[in-house]
Amino acid sequence: xxLELLMKMNGRWCxxxxxxxxxxxxxxxxxxxxxxxxxxxxVPEQRMVVLDEGRPVSSYPISTSKFALADTPGSRxxxxxxxEIAKKIGNGAPSGAVFKSxxxxxxxxxxxAPGRDPIVTRILWLRGLEAQNANAYGxxxxxxxxxxxxxxxEPASYGCIRMRSSDVIQLYNRVGFGARVTIANAPLxxxxxxxxxxATQVAAAAGSVDVPPGR
Numbered sequence: 027x028x029l030e031l032l033m034k035m036n037g038r039w040c041x042x043x044x045x046x047x048x049x050x051x052x053x054x055x056x057x058x059x060x061x062x063x064x065x066x067x068x069v070p071e072q073r074m075v076v077l078d079e080g081r082p083v084s085s086y087p088i089s090t091s092k093f094a095l096a097d098t099p100g101s102r103x104x105x106x107x108x109x110e111i112a113k114k115i116g117n118g119a120p121s122g123a124v125f126k127s128x129x130x131x132x133x134x135x136x137x138x139a140p141g142r143d144p145i146v147t148r149i150l151w152l153r154g155l156e157a158q159n160a161n162a163y164g165x166x167x168x169x170x171x172x173x174x175x176x177x178x179x180e181p182a183s184y185g186c187i188r189m190r191s192s193d194v195i196q197l198y199n200r201v202g203f204g205a206r207v208t209i210a211n212a213p214l215x216x217x218x219x220x221x222x223x224x225a226t227q228v229a230a231a232a233g234s235v236d237v238p239p240g241r
Contacts, residue, residue, distance in 0.1 A: 060204050062079055063077060063205045068212065072090065088179075089180060090104040090187060099164075104167070106211055107208070108206060109209065110153050111152065111207060114149070115151065119148070121134075125144070125170075137176075138176050143172070145168070149170045169207070
């Protein structure tokens with residue numbers, strides 16, 4: 027009887043252990059990947075364009091690294107190439123909500139709060155898909171909101187892609203897990219010929235553009 031009881035207990039424990047191990051994999055495999063949207067970032071123009079099935083639907087000024095274009099650990103550089111959105115963090119958080127180690131601290135900052143430069147509002151964690159950006163995920167390279175909105179439009183980050191809070195909320199709500207992200211050291215018109223239209227036409231297609239492409 028005792029042996030049978032132990033076998034039953036071990037069976038239940040094994041079943042629970044298998045469920046605990048399999049559930050995260052099941053959730054990940056069942057998550058719908060966003061193959062509809064693509065994010066394209068031009069480093070020289072400090073600008074992002076979002077594509078919906080190849081058509082530009084929004085454009086935002088951004089800020090890349092003030093140190094380098096690199097993926098070497100410790101470089102504080104922005105990696106180039108093809109990446110994807112691996113995780114989205116901050117759903118429902120108010121604009122200006124401060125994050126530390128991807129957790130909300132409870133503090134909320136207004137744009138350009140004096141002497142403050144935390145990650146705020148939303149985080150889209152990037153995973154590299156090529157050898158040249160293989161360290162991106164482990165280096166915690168994000169697209170995220172910044173409290174230093176006055177620096178948007180020029181290289182000012184420590185490797186991440188910074189955005190205004192209002193803009194990163196729009197991006198977060200539009201793109202999903204697995205959406206491709208291209209970061210290139212080239213003008214947008216050279217990356218995507220479809221974007222070689224006059225700035226006014228791009229702005230009309232984007233709908234939320236408030237700064238013309240280029241610097």
